Amino acid sequence: MEHHENSTGPDLRRAARLSVAPMMDWTDRHCRYLHRLMSRHALLYTEMVTAPALVRGDARHLLEFDPAEHPVAVQLGGSDPAELAAATRICGDQDYDEVNLNVGCPSDRVQSGCFGAALMQQPALVADCVAAMIAASPVEVTVKCRIGVDDQDPAQVLPHFIETVRAAGVRRFTIHARKAWLQGLSPKENRDIPPLDYPLVLQMKRDFPDLHISINGGITSLDQAQAFLDTGLDGVMVGRAAYHTPADILLQADQRIFGATAPARRAEDVVLDMVPYINRHLAAGGRVHNVTRHMLGLFAGRPGARAWRRILSQGASRPDADATLLREALAQIGGGDRLSA
Template sequence: MYQQGNENSGIAVKPVIELDRRLSVAPMLDWTDRHCRYFLRLISRHTLLYSEMVTTGALIHGDRDRFLRYDPAEHPVALQLGGSDPADMARCARLGADWGYDEINMNVGCPSDRVQNGRFGACLMAEPAVVADCVAAMKDVVEVPVTVKCRIGIDDRDSEEALIDFIGQVTQAGCDAVIVHARKAWLKGLSPKENRDIPPLRYDLVLRLRETFPSLCLAINGGIKTLDEAAGFLADLDGVMIGREAYHNPWILAEADRRIFGDTHPVPTRQEVLTAFLPYAERQLAAGVPLSAMSRHLLGLFQGQPGARAWRRRISENAHRPGAGVEIIAPTRTI
């Protein structure tokens, strides 16, 4: 297991087992915050969890505690950074490693206008040498793995040769793993939401990368909704990253430890997971965190179960009220 530490301490909590990338939950802005990750960890002990993307500017000039704080129970947990200046990326990677994150990941996949204006995210696929320089700079200052999450291409720069060139340059720089979202991104004309759905999935392109990079730790992302799909990809690749499905239907992770990681510990019930979350929620409430900041991540837990609609309605109508306590989210006789 992992060494324990105190939340908010800023003291490194180093892993004592090797990082297992077979299944992970994608970094999702406004979704995979520390409360979401704590909740997901109660469902799966082994799935690798990622932070929301944090920009280098936010870490260098902003409230580091706000962006880096997490609970030790979240391990294994990775920090995703957004940036393009090698010195800034190295500085922030070192901050993440010092705080105890198990991996530092570079965002080369987000297509939003704001991200492009900051010269990071998917637009960097057009500048593989810059990404390689950032990877090398981060590798120089941290011992934890440095990884890249990218698309299969952008705009008209979407050939298989361009993707191979990109991955070749970042791996030569020392990148420990590449997670490929199997859709290209259109930087102009499509919103970030549309870029998650409209460009077609090209799983075949990602699978063929194994032939070119047989020793690279390679993971796939994009449109994967079941553990059956994940297991199928693991026959050829090293990892599978699940995104929105794991947020909207978190119980997809309930069988992950057994099916993906071979851990035969008893699977808790949904009610047991929710009950286990309550002490954490009480601690956060005592620290001034509003219940709604936590409860919004729980809404998919009972998807498809009797009483789920009434439970969600109770949360939606009451969690935002001043003084709302854990009784709002606690299990009831009907859920």
């Protein structure tokens, strides 16, 4: 098979200056469409999809996305090189801009399949996996990892891990600046309890200046993101803050992180743009709740935010719910008189 150089296109490298993390049950296609309306440039990630589910199962529907979501990356979980290669080929055929290998997820289900964070203990296997993925498709292959697991010494294992995987052709890493404790902590606890080690991630950028390195973990504001970029890191990945308070992270991102000159969008305009999207989703047999559940935090911290959440939460479960629910909820937000526009 023809071998493709795993080259990072300038557009994707630029998009990765700010990305929204892959988050299970959250970053589905409806969430990503909403986020894309808020930022034209940020890189968006799917929820993790396991390679076995794509190759042997019936999970291909999880790969569906709206072309408006570009630039968009799919995250795969797995540890079998041939299976990951086949899954990468499928994702490339679906026109994803990037395929990311998950070497950070600490859930029990993931460990039992020996992938996710458990792979931090097997850098040679990760190298075999990414080499097979790179050979399978021209789509760029990247890795998201932790700084180590359990009793590993991150200062020892992380450089060795990156060096091993870089030798297999990966040029872009996102590093979640915490260990994962595979024994004794739940997946939820693993997102908060292991201490953050930002200096180690900064050191990796100094040690591997040729690589594109993004930092992830505990980042809750654009000020914090910009500060990391100012240190010389190439990118910042934001997780829960981008989901729970998307306006704070995404509405100003194009101007502040990407240097766009067009005025920032308003959350109210984004809501109105979601109306035709919801109408299309309903026409295809979907439900309002599939979309509006991702919009609850849109006005976080603003007057009327609680009423907005309440109307969407209660109203979306009604069998006859439609996009008029958005207008009803928006009327609770200060400035909602613009609705006739």
